[in-house]
Amino acid sequence: MAETRPDVRNLDDAADAMSGCPRCGRHVVPEALKAALMVCPMCGYHHALGALQRIAQLADAGSWEDVASDVRPGDPLEFVDLRPYPDRLRSAQVATGLVEAFVAGRCRIEGLPVALGVLDFGFLGGSMGAVVGEVFWRLVQRSITDGVPLVVVTASGGARMQEGLISLVQMAKTVVALEVLRDTHLPFVAVLSNPTTGGVLASFASLADVIVAEPGAQLWFTGPRVRELTTHEHTPDGFGTAEEALECGHIDMVVPRGELRQRLVDLLILLQGGESAIGEAIPQRSAPFRRRAGALGRALERTTGLARALRRWVRGGDY
Numbered sequence: 561m562a563e564t565r566p567d568v569r570n571l572d573d574a575a576d577a578m579s580g581c582p583r584c585g586r587h588v589v590p591e592a593l594k595a596a597l598m599v600c601p602m603c604g605y606h607h608a609l610g611a612l613q614r615i616a617q618l619a620d621a622g623s624w625e626d627v628a629s630d631v632r633p634g635d636p637l638e639f640v641d642l643r644p645y646p647d648r649l650r651s652a653q654v655a656t657g658l659v660e661a662f663v664a665g666r667c668r669i670e671g672l673p674v675a676l677g678v679l680d681f682g683f684l685g686g687s688m689g690a691v692v693g694e695v696f697w698r699l700v701q702r703s704i705t706d707g708v709p710l711v712v713v714t715a716s717g718g719a720r721m722q723e724g725l726i727s728l729v730q731m732a733k734t735v736v737a738l739e740v741l742r743d744t745h746l747p748f749v750a751v752l753s754n755p756t757t758g759g760v761l762a763s764f765a766s767l768a769d770v771i772v773a774e775p776g777a778q779l780w781f782t783g784p785r786v787r788e789l790t791t792h793e794h795t796p797d798g799f800g801t802a803e804e805a806l807e808c809g810h811i812d813m814v815v816p817r818g819e820l821r822q823r824l825v826d827l828l829i830l831l832q833g834g835e836s837a838i839g840e841a842i843p844q845r846s847a848p849f850r851r852r853a854g855a856l857g858r859a860l861e862r863t864t865g866l867a868r869a870l871r872r873w874v875r876g877g878d879y
């Protein structure tokens with residue numbers, strides 16, 4: 561699958577195509593945008609990154625090797641809406657240069673071997689169909705076989721509507737894959753980029769040992785329009801952002817893109833029982849102990865965050 565090889569030219573193409581920042585409206589010289597990893601130097605807005613751009617940012621040069629590149633999409637329901645599903649698949653393949661929405665492989669990050677998977681929002685909204693579920697499963701198996709940590713970067717609108725129930729089953733499949741991984745005590749770090757929603761947020765994206773999000777990323781199960789049509793209530797400003805998810809304890813940290821690579825390295829070293837820049841204050845214990853302690857801490861933190869949100873709601877605060 562030569563077309564999925566990461567190439568920094570993708571970053572160049574994206575920057576050259578950028579006309580202005582959607583947040584501040586200012587035009588940024590493409591070279592400056594590229595140098596800032598597609599983060600607006602004026603306002604900090606994190607532009608979308610395709611899967612190949614993300615891999616080019618994170619993986620050591622020349623270290624990438626595809627996993628499950630032989631898995632191809634089908635049309636199990638022979639689905640037709642305004643266009644037949646196979647037509648939509650072909651258009652997405654042409655637009656992104658990918659076979660499907662999830663690109664998976666082995667690579668190194670600052671010399672550390674990892675199993676890395678990246679969802680591409682440009683491919684049918686990064687939606688999860690049968691191929692995404694199967695490639696995720698194989699990536700987890702590769703992580704276990706090689707004894708290396710799993711890192712997944714998400715950007716998704718949720719389930720693949722054109723695959724109906726088959727799409728929804730992928731939620732269970734990815735969760736089961738992570739249950740198998742958990743028995744090995746190998747670390748799993750998820751990076752949630754804008755947007756991460758629906759069935760992806762409600763399955764594997766929320767089950768990592770450490771959940772990182774990019775600043776301003778939209779993280780919710782249902783979008784504002786459906787939410788407000790259903791509840792007949794206006795959701796507060798900032799609802800569903802990475803920053804709010806951090807405050808509520810759903811995620812563990814918000815990390816700007818420019819710091820992401822080093823933060824991943826620190827986390828992976830720490831989670832495997834080594835010392836890192838952010839782990840110096842933590843006493844040396846076995847990696848399984850740390851992972852169990854970390855999971856307990858997160859569960860408490862999330863429960864506390866939910867309780868805090870409920871208290872505010874009862875008192876008539878912002879929630």
Ligand SMILES: [Zn+2]
Binds near residue numbers: 581
């Ligand atoms: Zn801007």
